[in-house]
Every structure is written in C-alpha cells, then in structure tokens.
Amino acid sequence: MDFTLSEDQQSLVDVLARFSRERYGIAKRTAAAGAESGHDVATWAQLAELGVIGMLFSSEVGGYGGNAFDIMAVFETLGHGLVGEPVLPALLAGTVLAAAGSDALDRLIDGSDIAVSAFYEPTSRYDLDRVATTATEQSQDWKIDGAKAVVHHAEAAQTLIVTAREANGTVSVFAVPAAASGVTMRGYVTNDGIRAAEVKLEGVIVPKAAKLGGVALARDAVDAGTLAICAEALGLMTWLKDATLEYLRTRIQFGKPIGNNQVLQHRMADIVVEMEQARSAVINAAAAMDGPADARALALSAAKYTIGTTATMVAEEAIQMHGGIGMTEELGLSHFAKRALMIDHQFGDSDHHLRRYITLSAA
Amino acid sequence: MDLSYTPEETQFRDEVRAFLDEALPQRLSDKVRDGSTLSKAEVEEWQAILSARGWLATHWPREYGGTGWNVVERFIFDVESSRANAPSIIPFGLSMLAPVLIKFGSDAQKERWLPRMLDGEDWWCQGYSEPGAGSDLANVRTTAVRDGDHYVVNGQKTWTTMAQHANMIFCLVRTDSSGKPQEGISFLLVDMTSPGVEVRPIITLDGDHEVNEVFFKDVRVPVENLVGEEGLGWTYAKYLLTYERTTMAGIGASRAALERLREIAQAEQSDGKPLIEDLLFAMRVARADIALKNLETTTMRVVAATAQGGSTGAQSSILKIKGTELRQEISALTRRAVGAYAQPFLPEREGANEAPVGPDYAVAATPTYLNLRKLSIYGGSNEIQKNIMTKAILGL
Numbered sequence: 001m002d003f004t005l006s007e008d009q010q011s012l013v014d015v016l017a018r019f020s021r022e023r024y025g026i027a028k029r030t031a032a033a034g035a036e037s038g039h040d041v042a043t044w045a046q047l048a049e050l051g052v053i054g055m056l057f058s059s060e061v062g063g064y065g066g067n068a069f070d071i072m073a074v075f076e077t078l079g080h081g082l083v084g085e086p087v088l089p090a091l092l093a094g095t096v097l098a099a100a101g102s103d104a105l106d107r108l109i110d111g112s113d114i115a116v117s118a119f120y121e122p123t124s125r126y127d128l129d130r131v132a133t134t135a136t137e138q139s140q141d142w143k144i145d146g147a148k149a150v151v152h153h154a155e156a157a158q159t160l161i162v163t164a165r166e167a168n169g170t171v172s173v174f175a176v177p178a179a180a181s182g183v184t185m186r187g188y189v190t191n192d193g194i195r196a197a198e199v200k201l202e203g204v205i206v207p208k209a210a211k212l213g214g215v216a217l218a219r220d221a222v223d224a225g226t227l228a229i230c231a232e233a234l235g236l237m238t239w240l241k242d243a244t245l246e247y248l249r250t251r252i253q254f255g256k257p258i259g260n261n262q263v264l265q266h267r268m269a270d271i272v273v274e275m276e277q278a279r280s281a282v283i284n285a286a287a288a289m290d291g292p293a294d295a296r297a298l299a300l301s302a303a304k305y306t307i308g309t310t311a312t313m314v315a316e317e318a319i320q321m322h323g324g325i326g327m328t329e330e331l332g333l334s335h336f337a338k339r340a341l342m343i344d345h346q347f348g349d350s351d352h353h354l355r356r357y358i359t360l361s362a363a
Numbered sequence: 364m365d366l367s368y369t370p371e372e373t374q375f376r377d378e379v380r381a382f383l384d385e386a387l388p389q390r391l392s393d394k395v396r397d398g399s400t401l402s403k404a405e406v407e408e409w410q411a412i413l414s415a416r417g418w419l420a421t422h423w424p425r426e427y428g429g430t431g432w433n434v435v436e437r438f439i440f441d442v443e444s445s446r447a448n449a450p451s452i453i454p455f456g457l458s459m460l461a462p463v464l465i466k467f468g469s470d471a472q473k474e475r476w477l478p479r480m481l482d483g484e485d486w487w488c489q490g491y492s493e494p495g496a497g498s499d500l501a502n503v504r505t506t507a508v509r510d511g512d513h514y515v516v517n518g519q520k521t522w523t524t525m526a527q528h529a530n531m532i533f534c535l536v537r538t539d540s541s542g543k544p545q546e547g548i549s550f551l552l553v554d555m556t557s558p559g560v561e562v563r564p565i566i567t568l569d570g571d572h573e574v575n576e577v578f579f580k581d582v583r584v585p586v587e588n589l590v591g592e593e594g595l596g597w598t599y600a601k602y603l604l605t606y607e608r609t610t611m612a613g614i615g616a617s618r619a620a621l622e623r624l625r626e627i628a629q630a631e632q633s634d635g636k637p638l639i640e641d642l643l644f645a646m647r648v649a650r651a652d653i654a655l656k657n658l659e660t661t662t663m664r665v666v667a668a669t670a671q672g673g674s675t676g677a678q679s680s681i682l683k684i685k686g687t688e689l690r691q692e693i694s695a696l697t698r699r700a701v702g703a704y705a706q707p708f709l710p711e712r713e714g715a716n717e718a719p720v721g722p723d724y725a726v727a728a729t730p731t732y733l734n735l736r737k738l739s740i741y742g743g744s745n746e747i748q749k750n751i752m753t754k755a756i757l758g759l
Contacts, residue, residue, distance in 0.1 A: 001435070001667040002365045069364045245757060259759040262750075268757050269749035273681050280660035281653070287366045302653040357653065358645045 003283070008065070009073040012055055016074070019050060020081025026335050029084040030193055037156045038187065038195025039114075044085050048111025052078075056091050061098040062106050068289035071224060072231040072282060079235025082336055084194055086153035089116035091228055093161045095221040096173055100212035104159065104175070115159040115175075117225075118148035118199055119218050126348035128163065128218055131171045133201060135164035135211075142211065144174060144204045154178070154197035155187045162201065163218050171215040180204050192342040193335060223300055226347045227289060230282045230303045233311040236340045237275050240318040243333055244268070247322055264321060271317055274310045281306035298360045301353040307343065308350030315340040366663065368439075376439045383447040386412050392448040396623060398727030398734075400571055401450055403528045407483050409450045414481055422458050427465060427473065428481050434669045438610075438662070445615025453525065456480045456487030460533045463550065463599050467591035476552070490520040490534035490553070490577060491600065498747050500535070501544040501597060505579060507536035507551055514538075514551060514589070516559075516582040522741070526562045526575035530555050535596050550596035552588040553579070567737075569730035570710045611679055611742065612662045612686035617655050620693045624648065627700045627724050638700060651692050658685050677755035680748035687738035687745060694732040701725035 005013065024043060032040040047053065055074050057063025065074075071091065078087055090108055093115035097105045107113035124130040133146025144164050154160065160176045160183070176183065182204040185197040245268065248259030258264060281303040288299035315337035319326040326333055344350060368376065391409055394401055413419040421437050423429020432440065445451075452458070457480055464472055479485045496502040505518025516536060526532065532553050539547030553560070559582040565574045591599055628639035628648065638644050665678045698705050704721030705728050719726045739745040753759045 001368065001663055001670075003664050003667050004364070245759070248759060257759075259757075262753075265753040265757065265759050266746070266749040268759070269680075269684075269752040272752060272756055273684055276661050276664075276681050277654065277657040277685060280657040280664065283364065283366065283664075284656060284660050286364070299656075302656055305653060306657060354646060354649055354653075355642075358642070358649045361649060361652065362640070362645075 005069070005073055009070060012051060012065075013073050013077045015050055016047075016052060016077045017081065019046065020077070020083055024081060024083060026082065026332050029082060029335075032084060033189045033193045033195045035195075036187075038153055039085050039156050043083075044114075045111050047083075047085055047087065048109070052087060053090050053094075053111060054109045056087075057094055057098055057105065057109060062109055068227060068286035071228050072286045075228040075231035076235040076238075079232035079339075080239050082236070082239070082332075082339060086114050086116065086156060088225060088228055088232075089153050089157070090114065092117035092221040092225045093159065095224045096161050096212060096217045097175075099217050099220060100173075102175070102212065113159065114153065114157045115161060116151055116153050116157040117161045117218070117221055118151040118154065119161075119163045119222065120149050122147055122149045122198075124149070126352045128215060128222060129171060131163050131165045131215075133162065133164040135166050135172060135174060137166065138205075141208060142174065142206050144176060144201045144206060146201050148199040148201070150190070150196050151185075151199050152190075152194055152196045154185055154199050155195060160199065161212070161218075161221075163215060171218075173212045173215065173217045174206060174210045175212055176201065176204055176206055176210065180206065190342060192338040222347050223289070223296065226300050226304055227282070227285050229343050229346055230285060230307045233307045233340060233343050234275075234279055234282055236336050236343075237278065237311055237314045239336050240314050240333065240340065241268075241271055241275065243336075244271075244318045244321050251323075258321075267317060267321070271314055274313060278306050278310040294360060294363070298357060301348075301357040301360065304348060305350045305353040305357060308353065311340040311343055312350075366660065368435075372435055372439065375436055376443060379440055379443045380447075382416060382418075383443060383449060386416065387447055387449050391450055395448040395450055396619070397724065398731040400573075403486075406450055406453060406528075410452060410483055413452065414483065419452065419481060420457055420461065420477075421452075422462055423465065423477075427461075427477050434666055438666045441610050442615035442618075445613070446619050448619055453486070455489045455524070455529075455533075456485060456531075459489060459603055460487055460552075463533075463590060463602060466602060467550075467595075467599050469587075471587065472552075472590065485531045486525070486529045487531045487533065488523050488526045488529035488555075488577075490523060490532045492522045493519060494521055498744050500600070501548065503535045503537050503544075503548055505534065505536050506540075507538050507549060507584070509538075509586070510583075512586050513583045514586060516551070516553065516579040516584055518579050520577040520579075521574075522565070523562075523575045523577045524573060526555070526577050527564060527572065532577065533590075535600055538593050545597040547594055548596035548600075549593050550590040550599045551584055552590065553582065553584050554588075557582050557584070559583075567734065569733035570708065571730065571734060573734070612658055612682035613690050613738075614655065614659050614662055614686065617658075617686070617690050617693055620690065620697065621648075621652060621655060623724070624693055624697050624700060627697060630722070630724070631700055631702060644696075644700070647696055651689060651696065654685070654689055654692075658682070658689060661685070677752055680743075680751045680755075683742065684739075684745045684748050690738055691732075691735050694728075694735045698728045698732040701728045705729045 028040055054063040055065035055070050058066030094105055094108050108115055119128055121132055136143040157178050160178050162174050162176050163171050164174055165171050182202045184200045187197040190196050249257055251258045285299045285303035288296045319337055325331055418430055420429035421432055421440055425431035507514040507516045532555055534551050534553055535548050536551050537547055538549040559580040561578040563576045564572045566572055629637050631638040633641045662682055704725035707720040709726055
C-alpha cells in the first residue's frame with residue numbers, strides 16, 4: 001500500500017499549482033470564455049510547456065506519464081486552480097488518437113493543436129451508443145450528418161472527434177476537421193464559465209482514413225475523462241472547503257465568529273468525512289483503470305456517483321454557509337461551486353452511474 | 364500510488380484465511396452470521412483457539428506473548444476475521460487494558476495480569492461510564508479513598524459490557540476533586556468478587572442482556588492495583604483513544620453483513636421476483652456497497668499513514684462516524700429485506716430454544732438493527748467525534 005504521489009507527479013503538481021496561483025485566476029478564465037476562441041491562448045501554451053498535456057499520455061505515444069494516477073494528480077490540481085483551458089478535451093481526443101495510432105497526437109501534446117471529443121447528442125443524454133449522427137460510406141470518402149451537443153471548446157479546436165453510425169448500424173469514431181465544409185457551430189458559455197458549442201454536421205466529407213475505429217475508442221476516452229473530472233472535483237472541493245472554513249473563522253455575527261456554532265462545525269465535519277470518502281472513490285477508480293473492463297466500469301461508476309453526490313453537497317453547503325455573499329458572482333466561491341455542480345452533468349450524473357453500478361453488480 | 368498488499372502481506376492474509384478456514388468452528392460462525400448472542404463458553408472457546416495459535420493478543424509486543432504484528436497485519440487479521448464471521452475478541456482486557464499496563468503499569472502488574480489474559484483466566488470489563496459521565500467522561504464521581512494499603516471505592520458504573528461474565532474491572536475513579544474534572548482521576552483494577560461489588564443487568568431494547576450496572580459499596584482494593592500514578596488516570600484513558608483505532612470502521616463486519624444482506628434479498632420475493640432485482644431496493648444496497656468500498660480504501664489510507672509513522676488521531680473519528688453509519692444502514696436494509704417477518708420477537712435468552720417464526724435469517728434482523736443503534740453512541744458518540752474533528756482537523 002502506498003498512497004503518496006511519485007516524484008514526477010509531485011513536481012508537476014507543485015509547478016502547476018504555483019502557475020495557477022500566480023499566473024492564472026478567475027478574471028482570466030472568465031475573459032477567455034467570453035472571447036471568440038473560448039480559451040486563453042497564452043495560458044494554453046504555458047500549460048503545454050509545463051508538460052501538463054504530456055503528463056496525460058504514455059511515453060509510447062509521445063507523452064511522459066499517462067497512468068491513471070498521473071491523470072488524477074493533474075486534474076485535481078487543475079480543479080484546485082479552476083483552470084478553464086481545454087485540457088479535458090485534450091485528454092479525451094488524445095486518448096482516441098493514441099489508441100488509433102494517429103500521429104496527430106504530437107501536435108496536441110505540444111499545444112499547437114486543440115482537438116475535442118464530440119460524442120453526445122441533443123437527445124442521447126449520457127448514452128454513448130445512442131448515436132443518430134450518420135456516417136455514409138462513399139467510394140472515396142465518408143459523408144457525415146448529424147448534431148453534437150455541449151461540445152466543450154469546440155470553437156477553439158482544429159479537430160473534432162465524433163461518433164457516427166454507419167449504414168450497417170455500427171457506431172464508429174471519426175476525426176473531422178473543424179474547418180471542413182458543412183461544420184457549423186453555435187457557441188455559448190456554460191453555467192460554469194466554459195466555452196462550448198452545439199455542433200452541426202451537414203454533408204461533411206472526410207477521407208476514408210478519418211475513421212479511427214469503433215465506439216470502444218469513445219468509451220475508453222470517456223472512462224479517462226470520467227476519472228479526470230472526478231479528480232478535478234477533489235481539487236474543487238478542497239478549495240471550497242478551505243474557503244468556507246476561512247469564512248467560518250472570520251465572519252463575525254452576534255459578536256463571535258460564526259464557526260463557533262456547533263451546527264456549522266458539525267456540517268463542516270460531515271463535509272470532511274464525505275470528501276475523504278470521495279477521495280477514496282477516485283483512488284479506487286484510478287487503481288481499476290488498467291484492470292479488467294468490468295471492474296473498471298464498476299469502480300468508475302462508484303466514483304462518479306460518489307463525486308456527483310458529494311461535490312453537489314459541498315457546493316451547496318459552501319454557498320449556504322457563506323450566506324448572502326456566497327450568492328454573488330463577484331466572490332470566487334460561486335465559480336468553484338458552479339464547476340463542482342456542472343461536473344455532475346458530464347459523462348453521466350449520479351443517478352445514471354448508480355443505475356449502471358446496479359446493472360454491473362447484478363451481472 | 365499502489366493499493367495492493369506487498370507479497371509478504373498477501374502471504375500473511377492467505378495464512379490468516381487458511382487458519383480461519385480450518386480452526387473456526389462453523390457452529391460459532393453461523394451464530395455470528397445470524398446475529399445470535401454467543402455464550403460465555405463460546406467466546407472463551409474461540410479465544411482459547413486463538414491463544415493456542417498465538418494470535419489472541421494482536422496489539423501486544425512479542426515479549427509479552429503478543430503477536431508483535433504491525434498495523435497492516437493487525438488490520439488484515441481484523442478484516443479477515445470479521446469477514447469469516449469469527450466471534451469478536453472481547454477487547455476490554457486484551458486490547459484496552461493491556462496496552463495501558465504495558466505502557467504505564469508496573470512490572471509486577473504486567474507479570475500478574477497479562478499472562479492471565481492470554482490463558483483466559485480473567486474476563487475483564489471496562490468501568491468508565493457512569494450515570495452522570497457519558498459523553499462527558501471526565502465527570503467521574505465514583506470515589507476511591509486511600510485507607511492504609513487499600514483504596515475504598517464507592518459509586519456506580521453503567522453500560523458495563525459483559526460485566527455479568529467478568530471477574531475483573533478496570534475503573535476510572537476520582538481520588539481528588541479539588542482541581543479540574545480531568546485531574547484527580549485514577550486508574551484502578553478491581554476484583555469483582557470483592558465484597559461490596561454488585562452487578563445488575565440492563566436489558567436493552569433488543570431484549571438482550573449485554574450491558575450492566577456495577578455498584579461499589581465500600582469495596583476495598585489493594586493499592587498495588589493502582590495503575591501508574593494517582594491522579595493521572597485521564598492521561599491513561601486518553602492514551603487508549605490515541606491508540607490505533609482503525610478497527611472502528613468495522614469494514615470486515617460491514618462486508619460480511621452486506622454479503623448476508625444480498626443472500627437474503629436474493630431469497631426474499633417481491634412482486635414475484637427476488638427483492639434484489641427491485642430497483643428501489645437495489646439502489647439502497649448499491650449505495651451502501653459503494654460507501655463501503657470507499658470506506659475500505661479510506662481505512663487503508665489511514666492504516667498506510669499509520670504504518671509510515673503517522674498518528675491516526677482525528678482521522679479515526681472519520682472512520683468511526685462513517686463506519687458506524689454504514690453498519691447501521693446495512694442492518695436497517697436487512698430489517699427491511701425480511702419484510703413482515705421483521706416483527707416477531709423471539710428472545711434467545713440462555714436456555715430458551717423456541718422454533719423460529721418465518722425464515723431463519725429473519726429472526727435476528729430487528730434485534731440486530733436495534734442493538735447496532737449503540738454504534739453511534741458508544742466509544743465517543745458520533746457527535747463527540749465531530750467535536751473532535753472540529754478542533755483537530757478543522758481548527759475551529
């Protein structure tokens with residue numbers, strides 16, 4: 001048993017934490033989401049330079065990390081800094097590209113390209129197999145038609161990794177240049193301050209080689225992404241808990257710090273208990289990532305369920321204990337809380353994963 | 364990070380499993396699984412088996428006849444024993460008094476009392492709680508007044524687990540009431556066969572006789588039964604609390620109970636199919652299962668930190684709170700699982716042997732649920748644990 005970070009993990013965590021503390025912040029994040037590109041070009045380049053993206057991939061494919069605990073360490077730190085750059089899309093798209101043996105991964109790791117996954121659709125909810133987008137095989141190429149929902153950082157991307165259903169019914173994964181004719185986007189900012197878009201694909205022609213493989217590629221990418229946002233939530237919750245504790249110590253009402261009230265003390269203790277459980281859930285998921293598929297799915301659903309319920313609780317409690325000021329846009333707290341809440345809406349919420357856990361347990 | 368055991372630890376776990384497989388009488392494990400109360404003789408039988416194997420005193424160094432196990436080995440043994448439905452080792456002498464004697468007792472006390480624990484000659488109980496000293500344990504009022512070579516003890520202890528079987532009790536007694544409540548408490552070993560000791564049963568809401576009141580009227584206790592220094596009893600009592608307490612999570616017991624629950628929910632029918640296939644019920648079981656898997660890892664994290672020299676300290680409050688809530692939840696689900704047969708009350712006092720009403724597994728469902736309400740009350744109630752966390756972890 002060893003629950004400590006490796007030296008490489010620890011040094012990247014230290015560098016990344018320092019970067020987001022000293023050279024990043026909510027103002028930069030918010031400005032980036034409002035900009036056309038939807039992210040901060042300079043920050044992105046710096047993250048790549050620090051090795052953040054490379055840490056997500058193994059040395060066989062050009063990175064220098066890539067194990068589940070590397071992903072966990074990176075995303076927990078990103079969460080603690082509320083970093084809004086497209087690292088999560090890079091993980092998903094990169095996982096597909098790596099599995100498909102694509103050399104496009106190099107440009108992703110060095111930060112010169114952005115690629116994003118676009119698997120979910122307006123009516124697919126959290127089901128990767130419910131794909132209405134079609135891929136029609138033609139003599140020289142593929143023609144893709146359909147729509148993809150809430151695609152983070154789509155407007156910044158050079159490449160969209162999409163799922164589409166072939167005529168024989170199988171779902172495959174394709175790489176689609178964002179600039180291809182027939183690709184249109186309606187961009188917007190999410191409730192948690194990330195740039196996203198609804199993507200339309202109308203008669204988009206891509207070469208034969210654009211087909212990267214089966215839907216399993218998407219599933220593996222979502223597994224990695226699920227682990228990543230669970231870890232991100234750990235960082236968010238740590239920030240929210242610390243900020244709330246500080247507030248309980250310094251906010252004076254009735255002549256004493258509000259943290260003197262036992263009712264608030266015990267609610268904070270509950271938060272600590274549940275956060276430790278959530279961390280264990282994420283560790284369990286990370287440990288299962290390289291194991292058998294069933295065990296991995298079970299551990300990921302356990303983690304996503306735990307994170308979904310716990311991050312929501314911590315966000316709501318943090319706002320409540322801050323009182324009126326917790327309701328404001330101005331306070332950093334609300335930004336962290338919103339990201340913690342929206343994580344439950346990515347890759348399946350706690351109900352979705354509890355149901356999947358039950359199905360898998362019965363099998 | 365690495366969640367797996369080392370090869371040596373894995374080998375040790377296999378050794379424990381093999382031993383339990385061979386040495387644990389099914390007669391006993393069936394009773395534990397079904398939530399039946401074990402007789403004194405049955406508890407002693409299992410402890411004698413462990414003692415013969417040299418595995419009874421899991422907290423002690425080798426020089427005193429203990430296992431000398433490290434924290435990971437103790438953890439493995441506890442979890443495997445609970446999962447196999449082995450009877451619990453009665454902790455009062457072996458796990459609670461002995462570490463205090465080893466750390467603070469005189470050589471004569473160690474030589475006298477420790478071997479008798481291993482041989483099963485003494486059955487110890489713990490005299491801490493009093494009618495006015497529950498969560499506020501320092502409010503001890505039982506007095507011990509020095510009279511020559513003896514202390515004269517007067518007062519009352521309560522919630523004394525298994526006192527009806529015990530011949531010895533270790534007590535917190537007040538030897539001085541001039542200072543703060545925590546001062547003036549002493550740690551005294553009392554022979555329960557002494558004149559003036561009276562044990563009265565407390566029947567708990569599950570109908571069981573597990574706890575007692577113990578009364579002391581002018582009980583004469585030789586001064587050599589004082590542990591450590593007069594007035595430092597609070598320090599010794601607290602030493603136990605800082606002692607490794609990862610067993611507080613009870614993950615082995617919860618895992619065994621959850622497996623039993625699944626069996627019951629498979630056997631029970633609801634709407635023409637096994638209850639476990641009812642999505643609402645399955646959802647509650649799944650939540651408990653997920654929380655337990657999380658807690659298993661939380662416990663291992665604390666064990667690993669302790670193995671590396673850290674103190675479990677306030678982290679054990681987290682394990683206690685979550686572990687007890689979870690065991691209670693599983694017992695509540697088990698009670699629900701047996702449906703209407705949760706109702707019949709079939710007391711199993713010694714000697715009584717009524718035929719069960721309804722399925723065998725249903726008999727203990729409600730009594731076990733009721734009995735386990737104690738988990739969040741004893742050992743420092745869960746509210747007290749949150750107070751500890753408030754100071755030690757939150758710094759409020």
